[in-house]
Amino acid sequence: MAKAKVNKKMGAVSVELPECPVCMDVMSAPIFQCQSGHSICNSCTRILLPPICPICRQAMTQMRNWQLEELISKATVPCPNRSSGCVFTMVAMNMEDHLKECIFREMACPIGIVFGRCSWSGKLKDILDHFKERHSNNCYLNTDSEININNVSISVDERYMYLMPLGKFLFILTFKIDTCQKMAYWAVQHIGSKKAAQQYVYGVHIMSKQDDKRQVVFLDKCFNDAFDVNEVFRQARCGVMPLTMLSHFIKDGKLSFSFIVQRSQPNFKNKGKGHVTENNPKNKGPKVPGPQSASNQSRGKSPGPMHYHQQKGTKGGPHVFKNNKQ
Missing domain, CATH: 3.30.40.10 (Zinc/RING finger domain, C3HC4 (zinc finger))
Structure with a gap:
């Protein structure tokens, strides 16, 4: 025995x-x-x-x-992926949850999971190279640029996915148009553990193609990739916009937006419009409120769209935030 x-x-x-x-x-x-x-x-x-x-x-x-x-x-047991580098040990009954988010696990291509157009599988360290080689249009490497989508229609269901690196970490941005719910959704997920994902917040900056003074910014916290993004959308725990509102941001089937991902640190201010950044002092641009500005989102409720408004007599880009939900 x-x-x-x-x-x-x-x-x-x-x-x-x-x-x-x-x-x-x-x-x-x-x-x-x-x-x-x-x-x-x-x-x-x-x-x-x-x-x-x-x-x-x-x-x-x-x-x-x-x-x-x-x-x-x-019993306390080691992770089955220890031969690949995982050093975690835990009670066996908790192992199943760990394996869902273990960064050393065998992973399927996110594009293949959602769209069924790729059969690649491999380790987390190889996903970025795979995207560069096979899905370059879905790889967001230049954080100074905007994401421009063509042939967008509020009457057609669509989903777009982008992979972005931040240091040694990877994040997935998903944009979805849902004609049944009559909503558009933006969500960013960290590929890794739930604990690591909680250290990051993201912002999505949407610019109107019809009027350059019409802009909207959503701020929310990151989930990890083990959390079903469809459940994030269903609970509206992300950026949400009615399709009737989105129509004012589309012109000739074209839509543009940019986004940031930053560490959830007290008094942290992002200084780079459209940047994926970690407190880079060289970045310039409008300031984005830190995590405490979106504290109500930590309770699982989306604060709704936050609009830029430029103060009279000021120069430069918009910098004052006002929540449109009263």
């Missing part, structure tokens, strides 16, 4: 986990037993033909080894 040592502070068990005698992998629930009491993992039990225990040749049963399953669920 496996020896276990309980860590009372962590609520975990330090134990050398037993291996399945068939596949030689670490046991995982559900675990079934034969008539003699030998335990075999579920995947191996299902492929045994006939269902005979490979140890004693007795018939397998549907009897679960509940004690062993409970022990394994409380």
Whole structure:
């Protein structure tokens, strides 16, 4: 029987986990037993033909080894991606959630997941190079430029996706036109853990093609890529604009916007219109309020569009923010 040592502070068990005698992998629930009491993992039990225990040749049963399953669920285990570089160890029952956001996991191309137009899969460190090679139009590298979309119509469902690097981190911007909800959505997600994503906020700056004085800025916090972006849209926990309003920003089927991503630091001010930046003192342009200006968004409610208004007698670009929701 496996020896276990309980860590009372962590609520975990330090134990050398037993291996399945068939596949030689670490046991995982559900675990079934034969008539003699030998335990075999579920995947191996299902492929045994006939269902005979490979140890004693007795018939397998549907009897679960509940004690062993409970022990394994409380044991501290390393991430299965440790050979790729992951150093996390955690209680086995929490491993499934970690694997959804582990940066060393095998990842499918985000374009392929959404649009089904790419079958590439690989590691996080290779995604940017893949986008540069295969999806260069969806790779946002020049943070001084705007994103210009052609053939935009508020009467047609559309979704656009862009990958952007910030230092060693990657972010995904998704823009969606939903004719059923009659809304347009903008959301930025961090490819990584939920904890890391909470350290960043983003702003989307939309410029009208019809009137250069009409501009809107949305500010919100980042989610990580393990959170379904469709759920972000459904809850309106992102930039949201009615399609009737969006129509005033489109001219001849063309729409432009830019965005920023910045660390959520107290008193931090962005100094670069359209920049993906981390407090770069060389950047110039209108100031964007820091995370505390969007504190109500941390409660899961979108503050609505925030408009630029230029004060009388001032020069330069717009710099005063006013929320249009009263």
